[in-house]
Amino acid sequence: MDSHRKLIPFLLLFLIQLLSSGAEARHLLRFRARKLFVFGDSYVDTGNTMKADSSAWKDPYGETFPGKPAGRFSDGRVLTDYIAKYLRVKSPSPVPYQLRESKPEHVKYGMNFAFGGTGVFNTSSPYPNLTVQIDFFRQLIKIKVYPETDLNGSVALVSVAGNDYSYYLHTNGSIQGFQSFVASVINQTTRNLIRINELGVKKILVSGLQPLGCFPQITFTSSFQQCNSTFNALVDIHNTLLNQAVAKLNQLAKDNSTFIVLDLYDSFMSVLKHMSLKPCCVGVSSGFSCASADDNNVKKYSVCDAPKSAFFWDLLHPTQAGWHAVYNKLRKTTALQQLHYH
Incomplete structure (x- = not known):
């Protein structure tokens, strides 16, 4: 007994030193x-789109990771992969819903229901919108793939809405009606977040909208020299309403539930101060895009020499290096730090 008492001061000293070391403490706790x-959507999809109709399954996508096309809309890792790393989920990244039967050993670590091109509402994409994706999740819970009692320590990541606004503008939606449309997107997103929470997930991350006015699809008109402030002002409307909606959800939250906004806008803009707006992979002419090929399967695209130095991979999506830089900004924010401790 006396020897145990003598050990106590040393153990306390050790713990104090450990907790004061910061990085080690955060790693353990x-x-x-x-x-x-x-x-x-495509910012978090890791392989749900069909190979036949998705550029993400064609060269040169995936050339950095995993070394071949694998359904990610990038040359390598995307936001999902970095959030999974941050959370220390045992599997490298949640298995795509479409591949769940071919990789059953990974199902226990979670699942990715995201499909490139989709939105909160239906878009031009043939794939399931956010509501239907949650229906898939609900069905898996219903058949006990994921017991409700096992969901308390889980996290949901939701990244959506960019395609809703692209579709709205491409189908002659008016600028005058835009604010009303944003409100409908936020209202439906809020309902979806509540639904995920009611299914048993207590910690829910939702991405704010990225600066759409900085996308190469928009900035090509300025030879990729500057972001379009009009588009970014529209994004600001969305992000303001989203933050207000999430703040209200947290006021009403029960059972230790937490809703967290990931500020993609500021993290993108912070990184883009030091990186070019020019995309790495482009079509050889206006009729082609990254991964395009002609009828003889001759490639009709070019790839930059150093994807590691480029932020944008194609006209819409970051490179792995771009996502990594954004992740490095995000993990220093209070948003992700809310997940540090159980």
């Missing part, structure tokens, strides 16, 4: 998600 469930 950081919340470890049992599972990660992902919903949304």
